[in-house]
Amino acid sequence: MPAPSDSAPTDAAAVSPAAAPAVPGATARTSDPRLDVLIVEDDSTIAGNLLDFLALRGHRPDVAYDGSAAIERLERDPFDVVVLDLGLPRVDGLDVIAAARQRLLLATPILVLTARDALEARLQAFALGADDYLAKPFALAEIEARALALHRRSTGSVVDAVIEAGELRFDRRTREATFRHRPLRLMARSVLLLERLMRRPGDLVERRELERALWPDGDGTPELLRGQIYLLRKVLQDAGHEGLETVHGVGVRLRR
Numbered sequence: 527m528p529a530p531s532d533s534a535p536t537d538a539a540a541v542s543p544a545a546a547p548a549v550p551g552a553t554a555r556t557s558d559p560r561l562d563v564l565i566v567e568d569d570s571t572i573a574g575n576l577l578d579f580l581a582l583r584g585h586r587p588d589v590a591y592d593g594s595a596a597i598e599r600l601e602r603d604p605f606d607v608v609v610l611d612l613g614l615p616r617v618d619g620l621d622v623i624a625a626a627r628q629r630l631l632l633a634t635p636i637l638v639l640t641a642r643d644a645l646e647a648r649l650q651a652f653a654l655g656a657d658d659y660l661a662k663p664f665a666l667a668e669i670e671a672r673a674l675a676l677h678r679r680s681t682g683s684v685v686d687a688v689i690e691a692g693e694l695r696f697d698r699r700t701r702e703a704t705f706r707h708r709p710l711r712l713m714a715r716s717v718l719l720l721e722r723l724m725r726r727p728g729d730l731v732e733r734r735e736l737e738r739a740l741w742p743d744g745d746g747t748p749e750l751l752r753g754q755i756y757l758l759r760k761v762l763q764d765a766g767h768e769g770l771e772t773v774h775g776v777g778v779r780l781r782r
């Protein structure tokens with residue numbers, strides 16, 4: 527990877543000199559998980575530096591150069607972390623966050639890259655569901671450290687990527703659920719509901735908590751939630767699972 531030059535433009539898009547890996551040819555520590563990272567950045571130099579660095583560190587980075595390409599990639603493939611530049615052509619970074627959270631219902635951690643003085647944009651990004659930010663210019667090593675930290679927080683730990691409740695199994699990376707090793711065909715909100723219930727099998731999970739989890743914007747109603755519970759119960763029953771129990775007016779419990 528070429529070392530960033532001192533004569534490079536010093537605008538907000540430049541990567542800081544500290545961006546170069548401290549040790550040329552450094553490889554990832556084996557204790558860190560390998561992350562699937564989607565880099566969304568229209569500046570090809572920054573995107574290339576990030577891609578090279580993360581690959582060198584043993585991760586599996588991929589790049590989308592504009593907002594609509596990013597949304598397509600997110601729709602198609604599971605990623606562990608998204609590194610997202612806010613200033614993008616066509617569909618901007620804020621729209622990408624909104625699409626990921628509201629339309630695709632993804633919980634994938636999003637690390638936002640912004641200009642140093644872009645407080646308003648950062649606040650908007652957080653309001654839409656971003657998890658962290660870094661101001662440009664940034665050090666590549668810090669991107670990796672933050673991506674790893676976000677990933678740890680989102681999954682609890684690497685082994686927690688898969689959660690189990692009896693013979694139900696849910697992979698939080700691929701967002702796929704199985705019962706007795708058979709895949710369950712679930713709609714996006716059913717996945718969110720099942721995941722929430724599987725975190726605490728045997729516990730009564732309150733309606734309000736479920737509404738917040740399924741409709742983070744506050745659009746949830748008891749009727750909508752009832753509909754989602756009905757849909758999930760139907761899929762589970764068709765698969766031979768009878769463990770979804772509604773306590774009227776209170777909440778839902780996934781039997782162990």
Ligand code: CA
Binds near residue numbers: 567569613
């Ligand atoms: Ca940009």
